[in-house]
Amino acid sequence: MPKRELDELDGYIIYRLQGDARTTSAAEIAEDFGVSPSTVRNRIKRLEEDEVIRGSHVDIDYELVGYQLFTIIFCTAPIPQREQLARDALEVPGVVSVRELMTGEENLHVVAVGRSGDDLSRIGRDLSGIGLEIVEEELVHNEYTCPFHWFDPDCEKDADSETEDPLSDDS
Known part of the structure; x- marks a missing residue:
């Protein structure tokens, strides 16, 4: 519930x-x-x-203001320290968000921006310095978001619909 x-x-x-x-x-x-x-x-x-x-x-176009390198850094954190390391990663200059995953390798996804490869190298060193293992880095071209459609009162939510509410207890 x-x-x-x-x-x-x-x-x-x-x-x-x-x-x-x-x-x-x-x-x-x-x-x-x-x-x-x-x-x-x-x-x-x-x-x-x-x-x-x-x-x-605020949705910022980082490239428009000179931060053309928008990257996701996939990190592994020890489970007992994962939450604290996620919070610590937010303190690294250039990091704009951190997503904490519940299981597995690559259990922290760090989103960072920089003007140059040197910026991204420094961010990587800083993340390693706080105890994160960097597994992979990927440059992002674009990111798109939208409102969660189940909050839209015009959205079809009846049982006959092909799409069911993923949060429903009826499944």
Whole structure:
């Protein structure tokens, strides 16, 4: 059972904010859903307090501002230290995100940006210096994201649909 049940309004708020948190207003969400803006603002506040919404992030074109090397560094961390090493990796200049995987080799994916090969070499040395084993590095051409479609109230969620809700307990 989830720690926090979401009703249709909570889901719609999350869906809209995932699409564009910067310019989507509570008034727009309220008008689209048929509730008052204060209701939406209160829901957003509660979702933040409950840590369902943990922040909003700006999508940056690093290449446009001179950081043409956008890379994923696949690392292995000892399981007992994995979480702390993930947090430590965020302190390395040039690292912009870290994804912690639950099992296996390459259990930390570090996303980093740099202007030159020297930047990436330094980031690699710094990651090794905190105790990570670097397994592989891959340059990224583009990254695409979208809102999680199950929060969209217009999404077909009935049992006859070919696509089932992956979070449903009905399977």
